[in-house]
Amino acid sequence: MAPAEQPDAELVRRAQAGDVDAYAEIVRRHERQLRVVLLRILDDARDVEEAVQDAFVQAWRNLDRYRGEAALFTWLYRIGVNTALARRRRKGFATVDIAALEGREAPEVNPWRGPEAAAEAADLRSLVLVALAELPFEYREAVVLRDLAGLSNEEVAAALGVSLAAAKSRIHRGRLQLRDLL
Structure with missing residues (x-):
């Protein structure tokens, strides 16, 4: 094999x-x-x-x-x-420099939506990255693992060395804070 x-x-x-x-x-x-x-x-x-x-x-x-x-x-x-x-x-x-993250992934331009939609998507991505950098580290870590790295709740808990309930709580609280920041 x-x-x-x-x-x-x-x-x-x-x-x-x-x-x-x-x-x-x-x-x-x-x-x-x-x-x-x-x-x-x-x-x-x-x-x-x-x-x-x-x-x-x-x-x-x-x-x-x-x-x-x-x-x-x-x-x-x-x-x-x-x-x-x-x-x-x-x-x-001290903090994550969002300017260093911008432009790493060029937004895809959908020919049916046009460049305006691609610019809006890039702006939204920048806003999310700025908001993500403002989260407390334990929430940011949990949200990144769950929503960006695609790990399951159980995998997040194992990766962070916390209980499943604690991982779910961090993910939930991180998402709530992100929503408030956006």
């Missing part, structure tokens, strides 16, 4: 046995999703790239500690967030 077709658990088992190709497939599968999460924590694209790389290096070094009790991405997420937070502390970040 080709690595791209193997489940995470099998790739982890192979990587724990020293198979570098299996680990490369793990990185390929989860790098984009981890980058999306870390983009919401760090304000500089270079910092995000370095944090993602550092997280995967740490994960490789500590792969023997992964026991499969949670989803692989949950484990990688925790390493990535810890890496990003350490980077923020070292650099003394």
